[in-house]
Amino acid sequence: MSVPTANLVEVFWSAQGEGPFVGAPTVFVRFGGCDLRCRWCDSPHTWKPSEACSFQDPQGGPDRIRSNPVPLQDVLEAIFDLGPRPGDFVSLTGGEPLLQAGMAGAVARTIREHGLRAHLETHGLAVDGLSRLEGRMDVISMDWKSPTEVRNAVPDRYPHFATTHRDFLRRAIELADSVYVKWVISDRTSLTELDEVCQVINEVAPSIPLILQPVTPAGGVQSRLEAKVLLGWLRQARERLRDARLIPQTHPLIGTR
Ligand code: SF4
Structure with missing residues (x-):
């Protein structure tokens, strides 16, 4: 039987910086490779598979560098070395972990x-x-991607984002105890697309929370949205959904990765 391997960027411990579990102690397993190019992506180093990955040292020493691909056993050791306690989260992130679904699973x-x-x-x-x-x-955090925010919309692979997100969400609620949708809002966000997001959520499962995440300046985005604009989007979402929340990214504020 072949041993599963993965292309990883890093394994490290930190506080969850996004979404409804913000602040929760979490071990992050960052996969290498992503087929989108979001214009505000804060992790462009994950777009291509990485030659090597770094494992955080549990004693605070320098990261241990490993060449890719990494076997499953080494990934698990890197996770457990960081001392997670029962109930703690391990975040499978990227990049896009589902491009390496065998290892993610x-x-x-x-x-x-x-x-x-x-x-x-x-x-x-x-x-x-x-x-x-x-x-x-246990949890699936599904981003809602807007075609206007993605530089290469890989049209052959994902011809229509909204339809694909709907199909994804239907499958996700069968596979996870908790699912939420996270949507980065920026100066390109439109009411038409908000209607589309809310329609999909209400069609699939109205209890799914929508997390509106204000864009953090990065990559091709230079500025933040004003508070009154953000609250306007929250008000609009609340009129359409059972559970809408406005949660910014916290790791750039704290300075964690
Ligand atoms: S999907 Fe995530 S990793 Fe990929 S480009 Fe967008 S923000 Fe970056």
Whole structure:
């Protein structure tokens, strides 16, 4: 039997910086490779598979550098070396973890057997990767991607984002105990698309929370939205959904990765 391997960028411990579990102690497993190019992406170093990955040293020493691909056993050791306690999250993030669904599923299965919670962060378009996932996740954080925010919309692979997100969400609620949709709002956000997002959520499961995440200046985005604009979007979402929240990214404020 072949040993699963993955292209990883890093494994490290930090506080969750986004979404409804913000602040929760979390071990992050960052996968290498992403097929989108969001204009505000803060992790462009993850777009291409990485030659090497870094494992955070639990004693605070220099990161240990490993060449890719990394076997499953080494990924698990890197996670458990960081001392997660039962109930803590392990975030499978990227990059896009579902482009390496075999490894994402294998990591999730094992850590769940040890009482940890698997939190998948995904761009929400790789329906085929989600279908190949063996086993369950505790939480799936599905980004809603706007075609106007993505530089290469890879049209052959994802011809229509909204339809693909709907299909993804339908499958996600079967695979995870908790699912939420995260949508980065910027000066390109439109009411038409908000209607589309809310329609999909209400069609799939009205209890799914929508997290409005104000864009953080990065990449091709230079400025923030004003508070009154952000609250305006929250008000609009609240009129259409059962559960809408406005949660900014906290890791840039704290200075954590
Ligand atoms: S999906 Fe995530 S990693 Fe990929 S380009 Fe967008 S923000 Fe960056």
